[in-house]
Each structure stands twice: as C-alpha cells, then as structure tokens.
Amino acid sequence: MDLFSRSWAALRAAVADLADEDFARPSGCAGWLVRDLVCHLVIDAQDVLITLVTPAASEPTHTAVTYWRVTGTPPTGEDPLDALTVRLAAAYGDPRLLAFHLDDVGSAAGRAAELADPGLRVSTQDMVLTAGDYLSAYVLEWTLHHLDLIAHLPGAAEPPAESLARARAMLEEIAGAPFPASWSDQDALRVGTGRRAPTAAERAELGPLAAKLPLVLG
Structure with a gap:
C-alpha cells in the first residue's frame, strides 16, 4: 500500500509539472492526447474512492495479479x-x-488509500479483493500511465524505480514468464503491454514469450 501512495504521488507530481502546451501532445495511449490521459486519471481516482467505500462480505475472488484481464x-x-x-x-x-x-x-x-485497512474486502467490477490487493493492482496502472504521460516529453520525471520494478514483476506473473534480464523495467513494460513493438533482436531474446505478446490489460 505504501508503493501505491508513492507511485500515485509521483504520477500526480508529473502532471502538476506539465506546461499548458504539453496537454496537447500525444501520450503513450493510442488515440489519446496527454489531456485525455489526465482525464482518465481523474476517473481512475474516482474509481479508487468508490471501491474503497464498497465493502464486500464474501471471500476474495481475485488478487492484485488476477484483477487484470488480458486481451489480445x-x-x-x-x-x-x-x-x-x-x-x-x-x-x-x-x-x-x-x-x-x-x-x-x-x-x-x-x-483514502492511506487510511484503508489492507485486510478490508472490497468489491469492484464483480470482483472481491482485499483493499491491499486492490491498491497493489493500481501500482501497475499508475506506473504504466506514468510512462504513457511522459512518452513524448523528454526530460520529464520518470516513475519511481521501485514502482517500475514492482510493475514489471506483476506483468511477468501475468505473462507466466520473465522478460530478458538485460531489459530495463521500462522496456519490459512498454514491449510487454504493446506500447511499442519489439525489435527483431528483442523478439529473438523473448523466445516463446514473444507469442504471448502484447499483453493488453483491462
């Protein structure tokens, strides 16, 4: 949950540092400008607030990793x-x-995230998770969208190193295999989720994992 707070604070700080003209630049999300991505983050924040006050009585059905649905x-x-x-x-x-x-x-x-009981069971999108798992899932969301935000903004602040490492570990768990150890966390996340295509050399390094990519998360 601490990593949720750090990754979210870093992303909001990156938005606060944007110049007005940056909002009209393309983001790393297909079809979206930076302003569209920031608007999506507002909706995400609302979802976090709603979910944390939607308790569930049943046992958890999902974890931070299985929260994510993968499409092609x-x-x-x-x-x-x-x-x-x-x-x-x-x-x-x-x-x-x-x-x-x-x-x-x-x-x-x-x-709200800082005040939440990690063991609280919450409901969202027909899933039940502990608040801790739910917020952990969002570390991947915040980190990917931080990369999207700065995709065309050279010099902009990057996500925290620990957020990148955790997001990569979650994506590898979703993929069922590790990315090449020589790859940076940013390259693993961008290539793994289809934010950029692998080079021929990278595809060779991926081996059988290449056939599973991209992992489009929803």
Missing part, C-alpha cells in the same frame, strides 16, 4: 468509454482546470 486487442481510442474520456477532456478547455481536478480528486484518493 490493443486499444484504438474508439471504444465508447475512451471516446467519452476524450470529450470530457476537451470540455475542460483550460488544462489548468483539468490538472486542478486531478489534484483535488487524486489527493482524496491518496488519503
């Missing part, structure tokens, strides 16, 4: 919810209003 279809930005996110982001007009909303709702989500 990369997003295009044309999904109805994705399209709605784009319209919502454009409606803000002034990017500072969007950044303020993320800071406001995001800070509340961060405080």
Whole structure:
C-alpha cells in the first residue's frame, strides 16, 4: 500500500509539472492526447474512492495479479468509454482546470488509500479483493500511465524505480514468464503491454514469450 501512495504521488507530481502546451501532445495511449490521459486519471481516482467505500462480505475472488484481464486487442481510442474520456477532456478547455481536478480528486484518493485497512474486502467490477490487493493492482496502472504521460516529453520525471520494478514483476506473473534480464523495467513494460513493438533482436531474446505478446490489460 505504501508503493501505491508513492507511485500515485509521483504520477500526480508529473502532471502538476506539465506546461499548458504539453496537454496537447500525444501520450503513450493510442488515440489519446496527454489531456485525455489526465482525464482518465481523474476517473481512475474516482474509481479508487468508490471501491474503497464498497465493502464486500464474501471471500476474495481475485488478487492484485488476477484483477487484470488480458486481451489480445490493443486499444484504438474508439471504444465508447475512451471516446467519452476524450470529450470530457476537451470540455475542460483550460488544462489548468483539468490538472486542478486531478489534484483535488487524486489527493482524496491518496488519503483514502492511506487510511484503508489492507485486510478490508472490497468489491469492484464483480470482483472481491482485499483493499491491499486492490491498491497493489493500481501500482501497475499508475506506473504504466506514468510512462504513457511522459512518452513524448523528454526530460520529464520518470516513475519511481521501485514502482517500475514492482510493475514489471506483476506483468511477468501475468505473462507466466520473465522478460530478458538485460531489459530495463521500462522496456519490459512498454514491449510487454504493446506500447511499442519489439525489435527483431528483442523478439529473438523473448523466445516463446514473444507469442504471448502484447499483453493488453483491462
């Protein structure tokens, strides 16, 4: 849960450091500008708040790893919810209003996470998890989206090293195999989730794992 707080704080700080013109740059999410991604983060923060106050009486059905559903279809930005996110982001007009909303709702989500009992059972998307597992799952979400945020922003602050390492470990558990040890955590996460295609040399290094990629998480 501490890693949730650190990865989330780092991501929000990266958004706070954006210049106004950066919101109109492309992000690492297909079909989304940076402003669209930031709007998605507002929705994510709302989901965290909602889930942490939605207790469940039954036993957990999922863990931080099995929380993630894997599909073979990369997003295009044309999904109805994705399209709605784009319209919502454009409606803000002034990017500072969007950044303020993320800071406001995001800070509340961060405080709620710090106050949550790790053993509390919560319900979301027809799943039951402990609050600890639910928040751990979001370390992968925050880390991937931090990479998406800075994909076309040279010099921007990167995710914390411990967040990258934990996100990579989770992705390897989802994949059922490790990525090459020589790869950086960023390369493993970007190639593993289809954010960039592997080079011919990288594909050879992946071996049988290459056939499983990309791991599109939903």
